[in-house]
Amino acid sequence: MRNHLLFLAILAILMAIVSATKVRYDNYKVFKIRTQNLEQQKWIERLADASKNFNLWHSGQGEVHIMVSPQKLIYLQNYTRSFNMPLEVMVSNVQSLIDGEQTTKTTDDLNDFGWTRYYPLSEIETYLDDILAKYPEVTSHIDIGTSFEGRKIRGIKISYNEGNPGIFIESNIHAREWITSATATWLINELLTSEDADVRKLAENHDWYIVPVLNVDGFVYTHETDRMWRKTRQPVSTSSCIGADPNRNYDSHWMENNGASANPCSETYAGTHAFSEPEIQALANYVTSIKERLNIMLAFHSYSQVLLSPYGWTETPPDNFDDLMAVAEAYSNAVEKLPYKTKYTYGTSAGAMYFASGATNDWAYSEADIQLSYTIEFRDTGRYGFILPPVQIIPHCEDTLAGLLAFVEKADELGYLKVKYT
Incomplete structure (x- = not known):
């Protein structure tokens, strides 16, 4: 009996060591x-x-x-x-x-948090705590819900005036897309600290709801175990493969028109059913609870440099397709004018990239009635892909801010920023 227990203890230790070993991609x-x-x-x-x-x-x-x-x-x-x-x-x-x-901290990382490297979830959460403590009059904590592994999904609201039209940003739904949460945290800082007149107008005339890391379990896994992990971390009862693609799990034309996979080992596995992933159910519940306050929904992704509007499940364009393209064009043109000359294309998800059913932008548009809903695929077009060097974080963020300024201005011009509630 003692030998049996000793064997189990050794086995548990060995399994822990193996699970803690980082996956390597040498010569991949x-x-x-x-x-x-x-x-x-x-x-x-x-x-x-x-x-x-x-x-x-x-x-x-x-x-x-x-x-x-x-x-x-x-x-x-x-x-x-x-x-x-x-x-x-x-x-x-x-x-x-x-x-x-994997760069180290530099003197540019002011107050122990900057944008010259990528941060794990714990440091992003500490950053949010610091922001909430420093700007209590205009920021408030958002409790989205709890992940499969028991982590809190956190967000922040920035509101200077009651009654502003709302902009919601979902970020890092795909775990390996680190540039998205880096951009979200940079935007939080700009909205609170920038002295540029246009940025101040953007910040103070809109309510901002920002979730830097939605797929918290997968994100932690990319930092601790497998940098290239994409999905959630919930086991699948019928397979040895783990997780679902959270951006195929929304209850909006789920699994229609080959827009997702039924194979649990696929990167686009849609889950056992719509909203099977607790992270997606939680975000949908929260957005539904405030949908009358939201005018714009943005889902940050990488990579490809493209703005994708609904729909992903069909090539039939939505009713306000022309307006959606005009707003996307404004974003693209503004970004390309910067010294970096970054070129964004745009179109519907199904038309400009691929079929993708059960995605955030389709759900927000069709089920939450947020008429300006986009997936924005960030830098680059493949030279680095998901592993965008830290030196590009700030230039990319500057691209994004320029794009958002033009995006929101065009949306306002077209009448999409009228307050939806009283």
Whole structure:
């Protein structure tokens, strides 16, 4: 009996060590594959669903970006060659990008929090606490709910005047998209501290609801275990694979028109049912409770540099399509005028990128009646993908602020910022 207990104790220790070991991506490569039709695109996507040696980074508009292990490199080359699909290296060693991303604090990180590196959840939460303590008259805490693993999903409201039209920002729904929470925290700081007249108008004439990290469990997992993790962390009873794609889990045309996967191992697995993921149910409940106060819904994502409006489940455009495109065009034009010359495209999710049912922007538009609802895919277009170097954080944030200033101005011009409640 004693030996049996000793064995179990040793086994538990070994399992803990293994689980704490960070996944490495030495000599993993990311390829851009040009596809000639939707069928070829689906072939490549299925590789990622069927094997842990492949990971889908991007798919749509005639090309797929896929990460491949060194063990399956020749297989991928032969596979694409046999179907005459051109192959181009985008990232030659994924681990080298990850290593370069792990910078240390610098003197630019004022008050122990800045935007020259990426932060784990605990430090983001400390930053929110500091903001709430420093600006108690215009900020308040938002309790969105609790994740599967028991973490609090936190947000912050910035309101200078009662009765302002509302803008909601959902960020880091996909765990590996670190630039999104970095941007959200930077925007919080700008809205509270900027002395620029246009930014002050933006801050003080709108109520801001900002959730820096929605997928808290997945985000922690990317920092502690697997940098490339995308989904939630809730186990699936019918599979050994973990988690669902939270941006396919909203109860809005869930699983329609091949806009998500029923395979639990897929990166776009929609979950066992709509709102199966507690994080998504919680956010939907909160947004529903204040929907009459919201005029704009923005979901921050990376990467691709594109603004995506509803719909993702169908190619049929929404009724206010022209207005949605005019607002997106204003964002794109403003960003491109900056010295960085970042180019954003725009369109509906299904038309400009791919079918995506059960996504935030569709749910907010169709179920919460927020008529300006977008997914914004941030930098870049594939050179770094999800592993955007910290040196680009501030330039990207400056892009985003310029885009939002033009976005909101155009939305106001078109009549979308009228207060919806009394």
